[in-house]
Every structure is written in C-alpha cells, then in structure tokens.
Amino acid sequence: METKKLTAKDFITIGIFTAIWFVVEFAFGMLGYLHPYIVAAYVVLLPLAGAIPMMLFYSKVEKFGMITIMSVLIAIIMFVTGMGFLGAPLIIVAGVVADLIARAGSYKNAKMIVISYGVFCSWICANYFPILVTAKSYRKDLLDSGFSKEYANNLFRAINSKTIALLVICCVLFGFLGAFLGKSVVKKHFEKAGIVQ
Amino acid sequence: MKRNLDPRAKLYMLFVVSIIVMLSATTPLLWCIRTMITMIPIMLLIKEKRYAWALRFFVLYALAMILTFFVLGSGSTGMWKAFLTGYCGIILQFSPAFITAWYVIRTMKVDEFMSAMQKMHVPDSITISLAVVMRFFPTIKEEYGCIRAAMKMRGSSLAGGNVWKMMEYRLIPLLFSCVSIGDELSAAAITRGLGGKVKRTSVVVLEMKSIDYLLMLFLTGAAAVFVFVKYWV
Incomplete structure (x- = not known):
C-alpha cells in the first residue's frame, strides 16, 4: 500500500497498541499509591515499561499521523480515568512532535525512532502539570479527600516547580534507554519470528 | 419493550463523571453529590441484570468510605495505616470514573458506539x-x-x-x-466495509428518548451544583 492516507488497518493497529500500552502503564501506575516518591519515579518506570510495545508499534508505523492519533487517545483515556484535562494539550503536543521527529527519519531510521520515543515519553510529565499549576488547592484537596499529611508532604517534596525540569529530562533520557532496550527485544523476538521485517 | 440508554447519553455520563472525579470533594455536601453520581452507574448495572458486579462495586465503594471517614483520619501515620489510607483514597477518588467506564464499556455495543460517534461527527x-x-x-x-x-x-x-x-x-x-x-x-x-469512501449506514437506529434527556439533565445539574458549591460558596 503506497497511499499516504491512513486506512482502517492503521487505525486498528493504533487501537491495539494503545490498549496494550495502557494496560502496561496502568499496572505500573498503580504502584504510585504505595509511596509518593514512586509517583515521581514514574519518569523512570513508565518509559521503560512501555518501551517494548511502543517499539513494536513504531515498527508498524509508516505514515504521518499514527503517533499523533495515539497521543490523542492517551489524552482521552487520561481524561476519562480522572487525570484531568490540563495535561491533555501537552500530551498531544508531545505526540505531534514525536511524530514529526520519526517522520524526519521516514519511520525507519533507528536513531530518529529513539529520539522520537524519548520525546513521546515526556507526556508523563503532563500528568504532573495539575500538581504544579494548582499546587495549593491540589494539596488541600489531597488532604480533604483522605490522603495522609505524610503523603502530601512527600509528594510535594518530590514534585514541584524546581524538580519538574529534572523530571522531564529523566523522562526523555529513560525514554532513550527504554527505546534501546525495547528495540533489542523486538529484534530478538519479533524479527526472528518474521512479524517485523 | 426493553430499552437501553442511548450511547450518547452514556458517553455524556462518562464525560460528566470524569469532570467530577477530577475535582475532589471536600465538604459533606460535595461527598453527597459524588456518592450519588457513583450510585447511578451501579443502579444502571442492576437494571442490566449485572447483579454481581453491582454488588462488588457497591461493597468496594462503601468499604472505602467507611474506612476513610470512621476508621482512619488524615492524621494517621505508620506504614500500614498510610498504605490503607492511600488505597481507600484511590478507590474513593477514581472509582466513580472506573465504575462508569466499566458500565459504559460493558453495555455499549461496538456498532452502537460507532454510529453514535458518527452522528456526533467525530x-x-x-x-x-x-x-x-x-x-x-x-x-x-x-x-x-x-x-x-x-x-x-x-x-x-x-x-x-x-x-x-x-x-x-x-x-x-x-x-x-x-x-x-x-x-x-x-x-x-x-x-464489513470499514474504511471505504462511502458513508456507512448502521443497522442500529439511535434515538434519544426522554429518559436519556432526563439522565443528561440530572447529571448536568449535579455537576453544576458541585462546581458551584466548590468554588463559590
């Protein structure tokens, strides 16, 4: 198929990988309720966890728009699961930029894919966004809705306007690392089996 | 005749519940509204004869609520208490959205969803x-x-x-x-002709009935009261 337009098959691929990806991230995301530092550690955990399915997804991407649509779906899912809409535009921006980077390597260039995945991972920080912007009321809400003071204190020690830059950088760096690991796993298993050319 | 809710009403419900979930409840009145909103999907599950799940969700929510308000306080410390508080917190915080999403996904057929989305020009x-x-x-x-x-x-x-x-x-x-x-x-x-150039027709005919409008009106009202009480009172 040489068409530039996305077909139904592409949409189905996007849907499947978004579902798998979401299940993986959700499983790791649940850990955050054990301790607030784990919430901050998402920047390490999630890029690594999501890398294998995403690298397989990247191997199926051939046209512009697939990564963008995926980021829109993620934004919708994040909204429905109660993460708020403040981060949604940022998630979509990360998706579009990642898509453009991958396109620059015509979706084949390994280096571009790694960079693209790193940028894509910065969506995780979009979820911290409400914590930063509405810090005061967020804290009050946490306490009022039954979280302990300890939890709130630790959360704000880990995530504030000073650490956010570091968190974004961590996201991107571990995105790179995850991409390398994911790529090697995809190579090891899927290229041998002939699922990926 | 057995009639289900229109998928658009269900999607709207999901939308409103997500908004309310995002704004956490702080006063007893707000908790009331939140609980009420949570009970809607549970009641709908009963109507769909999914008794086991309705009961499970109800018990989960009730348990988390009792634990949070009567057993634990925000001053509680210690490993196990903090752990429990955290888990009750997440259940109370996210379960309304989770229950609604579960209800919507389980009861909405894919063709219903497709034609509803098509009608909304997505x-x-x-x-x-x-x-x-x-x-x-x-x-x-x-x-x-x-x-x-x-x-x-x-x-x-x-x-x-x-x-x-x-x-x-x-x-x-x-x-x-x-x-x-x-x-x-x-x-x-x-x-099945997905991705063709022609506009697809659908076997299911969607029609908004009074009960759909009623539900949407009720949800909008609840959300409006919630936002109003939270930010202006």
Whole structure:
C-alpha cells in the first residue's frame, strides 16, 4: 500500500497498541499509591515499561499521523480515568512532535525512532502539570479527600516547580534507554519470528 | 419493550463523571453529590441484570468510605495505616470514573458506539481506534490469562525471580497474540466495509428518548451544583 492516507488497518493497529500500552502503564501506575516518591519515579518506570510495545508499534508505523492519533487517545483515556484535562494539550503536543521527529527519519531510521520515543515519553510529565499549576488547592484537596499529611508532604517534596525540569529530562533520557532496550527485544523476538521485517 | 440508554447519553455520563472525579470533594455536601453520581452507574448495572458486579462495586465503594471517614483520619501515620489510607483514597477518588467506564464499556455495543460517534461527527480515525481500544481490554485479559496458565503449567511463573525476565516472558507472548488478533480484526473490519469512501449506514437506529434527556439533565445539574458549591460558596 503506497497511499499516504491512513486506512482502517492503521487505525486498528493504533487501537491495539494503545490498549496494550495502557494496560502496561496502568499496572505500573498503580504502584504510585504505595509511596509518593514512586509517583515521581514514574519518569523512570513508565518509559521503560512501555518501551517494548511502543517499539513494536513504531515498527508498524509508516505514515504521518499514527503517533499523533495515539497521543490523542492517551489524552482521552487520561481524561476519562480522572487525570484531568490540563495535561491533555501537552500530551498531544508531545505526540505531534514525536511524530514529526520519526517522520524526519521516514519511520525507519533507528536513531530518529529513539529520539522520537524519548520525546513521546515526556507526556508523563503532563500528568504532573495539575500538581504544579494548582499546587495549593491540589494539596488541600489531597488532604480533604483522605490522603495522609505524610503523603502530601512527600509528594510535594518530590514534585514541584524546581524538580519538574529534572523530571522531564529523566523522562526523555529513560525514554532513550527504554527505546534501546525495547528495540533489542523486538529484534530478538519479533524479527526472528518474521512479524517485523 | 426493553430499552437501553442511548450511547450518547452514556458517553455524556462518562464525560460528566470524569469532570467530577477530577475535582475532589471536600465538604459533606460535595461527598453527597459524588456518592450519588457513583450510585447511578451501579443502579444502571442492576437494571442490566449485572447483579454481581453491582454488588462488588457497591461493597468496594462503601468499604472505602467507611474506612476513610470512621476508621482512619488524615492524621494517621505508620506504614500500614498510610498504605490503607492511600488505597481507600484511590478507590474513593477514581472509582466513580472506573465504575462508569466499566458500565459504559460493558453495555455499549461496538456498532452502537460507532454510529453514535458518527452522528456526533467525530473523525473516523478517533472512532475506529477508540472502538478497538474498548473492544481490546477483555481480549488482553483473556490472552494474559492463557499465558499465565501456560507458564504455571511449565513452572516458569517466577522466571527464577528475575524481574526483567518475568516481564519479558509475559509481555512477548502477549504482544505476539495481540498482533495476530489485530491482523484478523482488520481483515474482518475491511470485509464489513470499514474504511471505504462511502458513508456507512448502521443497522442500529439511535434515538434519544426522554429518559436519556432526563439522565443528561440530572447529571448536568449535579455537576453544576458541585462546581458551584466548590468554588463559590
């Protein structure tokens, strides 16, 4: 198929990988309720966890728009699961930029894919966004809705306007690392089996 | 005649509940509204004769609420108490959205969803992908169950305690089966004319009935009261 337009098959691929990806991230995301530092550690955990399915997804991407649509779906899912809409535009921006980077390597260039995945991972920080912007009321809400003071204190020690830059950088760096690991796993298993050319 | 809610009303419900979930409740009145909103999907589940799930969700929510308000306070410290508080917090915080989403996904047929989205002029790219995501969660669960059973049979569930290996052993077969299921799914979808240039027609005729409007009105009212009380009183 040489068409530039996305077909139904592409949409189905996007849907499947978004579902798998979401299940993986959700499983790791649940850990955050054990301790607030784990919430901050998402920047390490999630890029690594999501890398294998995403690298397989990247191997199926051939046209512009697939990564963008995926980021829109993620934004919708994040909204429905109660993460708020403040981060949604940022998630979509990360998706579009990642898509453009991958396109620059015509979706084949390994280096571009790694960079693209790193940028894509910065969506995780979009979820911290409400914590930063509405810090005061967020804290009050946490306490009022039954979280302990300890939890709130630790959360704000880990995530504030000073650490956010570091968190974004961590996201991107571990995105790179995850991409390398994911790529090697995809190579090891899927290229041998002939699922990926 | 048995009539279900219009999918658009269900989607609207999901939308409103997500907004309310995002704004956390702080006063007793707000808690009342939140609880009321949570009870709607549970009641709807009863109406759909999904008694077991309705009961499960109800017990979960009630338990979390009792624990949070009568057993634990925000001053509680200590490992186990903090742990419990955290978990009750997450249940109270996110379960309304979770229950609603569960209800909507379980009771909405994919063709209903497609034609509802088409009527709301959502682009195909989003509609098809979202429909696949929705349809795919149960599939993933099923496949994962099979993989776990297979691993158990061979005695490799723990992979020698290596966390990375444990993940690899589960994720790779899951991805394999999902990819092939995806290929089958696209073949099936294309035979049904998905992705053609012609506007698709639908067997299901969607029609908003008074009960749908009633539900939407009620939800809008509840959300408006919630926002008003939270920010202006």
